Amino acid sequence: MSLHLAARLTQVLLALALIQQSLEHLSVSPRNRPLFALRIALCAAVAAGVFAPWPLVGLALLSLVLLTRFQGPYNGGSDRMGLLALWCLTLSALVPSPRLKELFFGYLGLQLMLSYVVSGWVKIVNPDWRKGVALAQVFRFSAYPVAESLRGWAARPRLLLAMSWAVMAFELAFPLTLLWRPALIAGLVVAASFHLANACLFGLNRFFWTWLVAYPAILWLQARLV
Amino acid sequence: MLRSLKLLLPALIPSWNFFDVIAPSPRIEYAVLAAPDADPDWREFRPRPDHVSIPAMLGRLAWNPRWNESLFLVSCAERLVDEPTAHSEDEIFARIAADFPEAAWLRFRLVFLSQESGALVSEVLFVSAPRRREDVAR
Numbered sequence: 001m002s003l004h005l006a007a008r009l010t011q012v013l014l015a016l017a018l019i020q021q022s023l024e025h026l027s028v029s030p031r032n033r034p035l036f037a038l039r040i041a042l043c044a045a046v047a048a049g050v051f052a053p054w055p056l057v058g059l060a061l062l063s064l065v066l067l068t069r070f071q072g073p074y075n076g077g078s079d080r081m082g083l084l085a086l087w088c089l090t091l092s093a094l095v096p097s098p099r100l101k102e103l104f105f106g107y108l109g110l111q112l113m114l115s116y117v118v119s120g121w122v123k124i125v126n127p128d129w130r131k132g133v134a135l136a137q138v139f140r141f142s143a144y145p146v147a148e149s150l151r152g153w154a155a156r157p158r159l160l161l162a163m164s165w166a167v168m169a170f171e172l173a174f175p176l177t178l179l180w181r182p183a184l185i186a187g188l189v190v191a192a193s194f195h196l197a198n199a200c201l202f203g204l205n206r207f208f209w210t211w212l213v214a215y216p217a218i219l220w221l222q223a224r225l226v
Numbered sequence: 227m228l229r230s231l232k233l234l235l236p237a238l239i240p241s242w243n244f245f246d247v248i249a250p251s252p253r254i255e256y257a258v259l260a261a262p263d264a265d266p267d268w269r270e271f272r273p274r275p276d277h278v279s280i281p282a283m284l285g286r287l288a289w290n291p292r293w294n295e296s297l298f299l300v301s302c303a304e305r306l307v308d309e310p311t312a313h314s315e316d317e318i319f320a321r322i323a324a325d326f327p328e329a330a331w332l333r334f335r336l337v338f339l340s341q342e343s344g345a346l347v348s349e350v351l352f353v354s355a356p357r358r359r360e361d362v363a364r
Contacts, residue, residue, distance in 0.1 A: 024291035031363070064230035071305070071313050072233055074298050077244060083237035115242045122246035137248040141339040141346055143300045146286075146293065147278040200283040203293040 006220035007092060007105055008049070010213060011056070014085050015047035017209040018059070021082075025074075035066060053093035060090040078206035084111055085213050102224070109221030112214040113175055116191065120171025129168065132161030144202035170194065178222050188215055250340035250349070252303035256322045259331035262356035266333050271322060272296050295321060303336045307351045315354060316363060323362040331356045 022036040022043070029036075039062055045055035063083055066074070073079030085108055092104035128134040139145055140154035153160065170190060177187035192215075195208040257266030272292070286293065299321060302314040322332050336352040 020288065021294075024289065024294060028291045028295050064227070064234065067233040068230050070298070070317075071311065072301070073237065075294055076297070076301060077240075077242075080237040080240055083234065084240065087234070087238060111240060111242075115240070118242040119244045122243045126246060128248070134245065134248050137341055138245065141341060142248060142251045143253070143297070145274070146283065147275055149277045196287075199287050200280070203286060203290055203297070205287045205290045206294065208287060 001216070001220050001223055003098075003102060003105060003220060003224075006216040007089060007101075009216040010085060010105075010108070011049075011089055012047050013209075013213040013216070014082065014089065015043040017082065017206075017213050018086075019043045019047075020209060021206060032069065035062065035069065038062060039066075053090065056086070056090040056093055059086055063087075075206050078204065078210050081115070081210040081214065082206075084108060085210070085217075088217070105217055106221045106224065108214055109217035109219075112211070112218045113178065115211075116171040116174040120168050120174070123164070124168045124172065129164055132157055132164045135160045135164045144204070146201065146203045150201060167194070178218075178226065181222065181226075184219065184222050188218070249304075250338040252300055252307070252351075253337045253339060253348075254299060254303055254318060254322075255335050255337055256326075257333045257335075258326055258329040259333060259356055262331050262358075264331070266335075268335060271299075271334065272325070303352075307336060307338070310352075319354070319357055319362045323359050326359070329359045332359055332362070333357070 019040055022039045025036040026033055039059065042055045042058045042062065045051055046059065063086055067083075073083065088104050088108040092101045095101055095104065123129040123134070126134060128137070136154045136157065139151055139160070145151055145153075174187055174191070177183040192208070192212060195204075195211050199205045199208045254271040255268040256271045257268050259266065299318055302317045305311065306314040306318070318334055319332060322334060323329070326332065333356050334354050335350055337348050338351050339346060339348050341347070
């Protein structure tokens with residue numbers, strides 16, 4: 001996969017993810033409608049590939065306005081990955097040097113890999129995660145389960161222990177998938193399934209779409225390095 | 227501009243420490259009042275449903291605005307306790323006011339749930355002053 005193709009694919013996926021988020025904002029937030037209507041127009045231009053790179057520059061500047069508006073990312077980690085993808089794509093599109101273009105785009109792929117391995121590391125060093133207690137707490141009292149019926153999962157310690165170790169093992173092993181293309185593709189399918197489960201159980205639909213956005217970057221990075 | 231770049235920095239150099247510790251979790255409780263000095267009858271704001279079907283869960287992949295707004299309010303609640311700002315309070319009031327257009331006065335409080343020695347414990351960490359609904363910016 002060439003840098004141009006991978007970056008273009010990432011741009012289109014990001015535009016679609018931001019349009020989906022913006023439509024949600026339009027439905028709940030009357031006073032922010034002009035900002036999100038503008039974002040949809042800029043995303044449409046990015047997806048169509050017209051006036052490049054200026055719609056990306058416009059989205060990057062608009063992201064600063066939205067960060068100020070909400071005093072941070074609207075939805076935590078998922079919005080941070082969207083911002084990272086947007087700024088990596090924008091900087092990669094703006095710089096004239098081919099090396100710098102690769103550097104900025106590759107940084108997105110690197111961060112995607114780190115998003116799994118660091119998440120796995122901070123869990124495995126915590127005894128509560130190793131014992132399955134932390135995941136039980138997530139189901140028992142955190143704000144994330146989408147239904148009260150899901151809180152009953154907190155009373156299934158064996159299942160939660162197995163789930164905890166499955167998540168930690170996958171996250172920590174993810175860098176190994178970079179050694180072999182089929183392993184990386186399989187790893188990304190497993191990762192997408194993990195995000196899908198989080199979207200269903202915890203309502204984190206933005207994570208699903210924004211992490212998919214970065215997949216072309218890691219596919220390109222793996223081909224570039226290995 | 228400097229403030230925006232400061233907010234952007236954690237996205238460009240992320241920590242990725244999702245769920246490293248399970249912190250006390252906020253619940254927003256609201257009260258609709260006829261007068262500012264009335265006794266509040268606290269109720270949970272936007273309680274989750276008892277059950278969500280699998281088709282509904284999958285549908286929320288594409289359309290989940292209310293839930294994402296509720297997650298934003300969780301962030302506001304955490305900020306209001308960690309680093310109190312008028313912004314977080316205003317954002318929470320705006321969403322409560324939108325859900326109760328007939329209310330005269332509104333209040334809310336933040337109840338944090340945690341687990342201690344196996345038991346679920348709750349603690350009220352913030353109680354807002356009453357605010358006239360028509361004074362809430364939407």
